[in-house]
Amino acid sequence: MKETLRLQYDALVIGGGIAGLQSALDLADQDFKVAVIEKDATIGGKMIRLSKVFPTLDCASCITTPKMAAAAHHDNIDLFTYCEVNSLDRSQGRLKASITQKPRYVDPDKCIGCRQCEYQCPVYVPDQEQGGFNLRKAVYIPFSNAIPQLALIDVEHCALCGKCAKVCPTEAIDYFQQPEDFVIEAKTAVLATGFKLTPMDQKKEYGQGQIPNVISSLQMERLLAPHGPYQRVIRPSDGKEPDSIAYVQCAGSRDLSLGISYCSRVCCMYAIKQAMLLSGALPLADITIYYMDIRAFGKGYEQFFQNAKAMGIEFVKAKVGRIEQGENHNVLLRIEEQEGDGRVVRREHDLVVLSLGMVPDWNPAGICPVGTGDDAFIKCVRPKLAPTLTEMEGVFVAGVAAGPKDIVDTIAEAGAAAMEASNYLNSSASGRAA
Helix, strand or coil, rough: EEEEEEECCEEEEECCCCHHHHHHHHCCCCCCEEEECCCCCCCCCHHHHCEEEEECCCHHHHHHHHHHHHHHCCCCCEEEEEEEEEEEEEEEEEEEEEEEEEECCEEECCCCCHHHCCCCCCEEECCCCCCCCCCCEEECCCCCCCCCCCEEECCCCCCCCCCHHHHHCCECCCCCCCCCCEEEECCCEEEEECCCECCCCCHHHHHHHHHCCEEEHHHHCCCCCCCCCCCCCCCCCCCCCCCEEEEEECCCCCCCHHECCCCCCHHHHHHHHHHHHHHHHHCCCCEEEEEEECCCCCCHHHHHHHHHCCCCCCEEEEEEEEEEHHHCEEEEEEEEECCCCCCCEEEEECCCEEEECCEEECCCCCCCCCCCCCCCCEEEEECCEEEEEEECCCCEHHHHCCCCHHHHHHHHHHHHHHHHHHEEEEEHHHHHHH
């Protein structure tokens, strides 16, 4: 029987998004050996999938890609992508993580990222990296600036035609690759597992994801991105440039019927950001944001909101009760106005964007003994004094894993988690020396 591989590090970071990368870099710069575990085939998290960030409208990729490259080339950081954490527990003063390396069906030691396999593959599959708007191959590299630049095979759609194996110059294709288990032992860990958006299909009043021109906020990010699926903004059903675009706020937050009572904090600001970008891309389009409350809480956020109103973006204080398919691929909204006489009216738009909320992307139950709050995010034991402390000794939390927050707060909290982990490592070393 093959012996399980065991690796030792000073620190383990679970999650390779912006929070995980920041924590890893801060620890590695202090000369600690760090392992980063990422469930995706590439690091970068949600931020690398965005177009721009608020309120500065800086390029998201321009901020994230250098950190991805810095982590990939740092002598003290090892990246483990396309991996799942099965358990994390403490024994004899050390953390032990049981991890499964999922099969890529491509040998990572042989793959050179030339993409010849991708060019020759005859199978096309909807590309979720581009919001499902265009197609990718069954063997693929996730996107052009993915790290690592390694191909993987989507076995659910692979036709097993063998064309990728025939053209691979390094014979890296391995159709018989199996999952491999290994163990990482570390002295401390940072949980930076991020978030996912609430599902499009969870609210029947909003069409349950079946109306073609009702899309999610992340799909709109891809439409706005310069390297997006169409290089311009069009609606999915017929390729028409929309003349009227609506945003429905709190589409996945502050809704007891969905079991999500909290505010996701960033939805107002990312909707305003996207509306401003749309106003530049489609200067003749009418853009409306239906909201219950605008929460512009950060530095420069209120001015950002006022700038959007000055650009002509319409803000309507109303509750959207129902979304239906209209004629000519248009979308009908039934709204209850919250100002004036509170009328119930119907409005028609070419394209509707749901400002979906944030929910945790990782459930620690059965994996490690850290608690979660009523909102299912990882619980902080001292949220005011030390917001990165968890209920497990030597384990800290950063970013949206602990609760909804914007990129600025995420990066700041990641630095705080790294400092707490560093202090823990130094105190442990001092204790042994004494």
